[in-house]
Amino acid sequence: MKIEQIYTGCLAQGAYYIESEGEAAIIDPLREVQPYIEKAERRNAEIKYVFETHFHADFVSGHQDLAAKTGAQIVYGPTEMKMGFDAIVAEDNQEFTLGKVKIKLIHTPGHTMESSCYLLYNEEGKPEAIFTGDTLFIGDVGRPDLAQKVAADLTQEKLAAHLYDSLRNKLMPLPDNLIVYPAHGAGSACGKNMSKETSDTLGNQKKTNYALQEMSKEEFIKEVITGLTPPPAYFPQNVMMNIQGYDSIDTVMERGVKPLSPEEFEVAANETGALILDTRAPQVFAKEFVPNSVNIGIDGSFAVWVGTMIPDVKQEILVIAEEGREEEVITRLARVGYDYALGYLKGGIHAWKGAGKEVDSIQSITAAELAEIKKNNPDAKILDVRKKSEYDSEHVKEAENAPLDYINDSMTKINKDETYYVHCAGGYRSMIFTSALRARGYDQLIDVDGGFKAIKDSEQFEVTDYVCPTTLL
Numbered sequence: 001m002k003i004e005q006i007y008t009g010c011l012a013q014g015a016y017y018i019e020s021e022g023e024a025a026i027i028d029p030l031r032e033v034q035p036y037i038e039k040a041e042r043r044n045a046e047i048k049y050v051f052e053t054h055f056h057a058d059f060v061s062g063h064q065d066l067a068a069k070t071g072a073q074i075v076y077g078p079t080e081m082k083m084g085f086d087a088i089v090a091e092d093n094q095e096f097t098l099g100k101v102k103i104k105l106i107h108t109p110g111h112t113m114e115s116s117c118y119l120l121y122n123e124e125g126k127p128e129a130i131f132t133g134d135t136l137f138i139g140d141v142g143r144p145d146l147a148q149k150v151a152a153d154l155t156q157e158k159l160a161a162h163l164y165d166s167l168r169n170k171l172m173p174l175p176d177n178l179i180v181y182p183a184h185g186a187g188s189a190c191g192k193n194m195s196k197e198t199s200d201t202l203g204n205q206k207k208t209n210y211a212l213q214e215m216s217k218e219e220f221i222k223e224v225i226t227g228l229t230p231p232p233a234y235f236p237q238n239v240m241m242n243i244q245g246y247d248s249i250d251t252v253m254e255r256g257v258k259p260l261s262p263e264e265f266e267v268a269a270n271e272t273g274a275l276i277l278d279t280r281a282p283q284v285f286a287k288e289f290v291p292n293s294v295n296i297g298i299d300g301s302f303a304v305w306v307g308t309m310i311p312d313v314k315q316e317i318l319v320i321a322e323e324g325r326e327e328e329v330i331t332r333l334a335r336v337g338y339d340y341a342l343g344y345l346k347g348g349i350h351a352w353k354g355a356g357k358e359v360d361s362i363q364s365i366t367a368a369e370l371a372e373i374k375k376n377n378p379d380a381k382i383l384d385v386r387k388k389s390e391y392d393s394e395h396v397k398e399a400e401n402a403p404l405d406y407i408n409d410s411m412t413k414i415n416k417d418e419t420y421y422v423h424c425a426g427g428y429r430s431m432i433f434t435s436a437l438r439a440r441g442y443d444q445l446i447d448v449d450g451g452f453k454a455i456k457d458s459e460q461f462e463v464t465d466y467v468c469p470t471t472l473l
Contacts, residue, residue: 053133
């Protein structure tokens with residue numbers, strides 16, 4: 001028997017490959033399914049099942065393409081949802097044979113109503129691992145507010161009550177030596193305070209996970225919903241894609257990986273209403289970029305911020321990327337359902353300049369330069385675009401919090417005629433914020449390179465006392 005966790009950092013997501021006697025199963029696959037197919041082929045194995053722990057909100061699963069390409073059967077837990085593809089809707093405790101091992105579906109409603117875990121029995125018939133999806137994370141549990149709009153009477157309190165019962169009646173009675181393999185780790189918006197660890201024993205989680213400690217159902221509900229913030233706007237759209245189906249990844253890539261000359265790129269931008277998405281590093285972008293483009297660097301939490309910043313997954317997108325990374329960008333857009341990339345700027349910004357096209361830039365200063373500015377002008381406005389939880393934990397005194405997560409609300413705090421010095425934690429999000437607002441006509445925003453870390457390390461600013469955050473959302 002072989003178990004392999006396939007972890008994707010930008011989504012903080014874990015998919016799983018399980019194999020026994022030439023038969024394989026994939027749990028919660030990503031959109032690009034070819035790597036799973038090639039892995040099975042290298043091992044002379046046939047993919048028999050695609051197990052889904054629930055209808056995912058934060059990414060588009062590869063279940064449909066994987067089944068179409070391999071003949072594997074898709075399996076979901078109990079649900080009355082009408083799906084746009086063939087799938088086994090399993091019953092609670094239903095078992096599936098994979099070579100010499102068995103996998104049992106355990107229905108664990110709470111994160112969503114169809115949420116299920118998969119208990120793996122080894123060749124000796126002993127339980128060895130449990131794949132918990134978004135029901136149980138390392139150090140946390142799945143947030144209970146994402147599915148509350150599915151049914152009119154479904155609230156986060158009712159879902160939290162279901163989660164309490166699922167954890168205590170279905171998971172906690174299982175053996176302590178079980179390895180827990182969750183669908184997400186730190187950085188995902190599907191939980192509020194997840195560990196960076198991506199697996200653990202169930203016994204250790206019973207000792208250390210706050211949600212598994214002794215408490216009443218009422219105490220649990222209060223604890224698990226405290227600190228929740230509204231989820232990213234793209235979550236419900238991803239859920240519907242996962243339920244109803246989607247274009248093949250092959251179609252999406254063919255459409256998106258299309259080189260465009262500067263002239264073709266400019267025409268497309270003017271005639272389609274497409275968003276120009278520049279995925280280069282923040283400080284590289286700041287020096288010169290195509291006017292009105294928005295920077296979301298590929299080397300960061302790219303998928304999460306694309307989903308947060310672009311409300312409609314059907315938004316047409318024109319891509320600017322480092323040479324050789326265009327296909328990677330289109331793939332990572334598709335992971336979160338953004339299937340309508342129209343192509344990329346061939347030759348990048350150098351080709352654009354070479355064609356005599358106009359470029360824009362964003363001023364970026366160091367923490368030391370900001371300190372000098374603040375010394376000469378104590379009223380200089382500092383804008384902290386980190387999450388509210390980060391700001392509440394520790395911030396520059398007199399800085400105003402304008403979270404990138406809620407940029408439309410944050411915009412209302414800004415006077416277009418005044419200068420603001422914008423920072424996040426390290427410089428990634430502040431450039432997203434500054435570029436997005438510059439595209440909307442705000443041209444008095446100056447980026448602080450290195451963010452709060454550089455500001456604090458400079459020891460030239462008064463910072464509030466540190467308070468341990470109760471949530472990372």
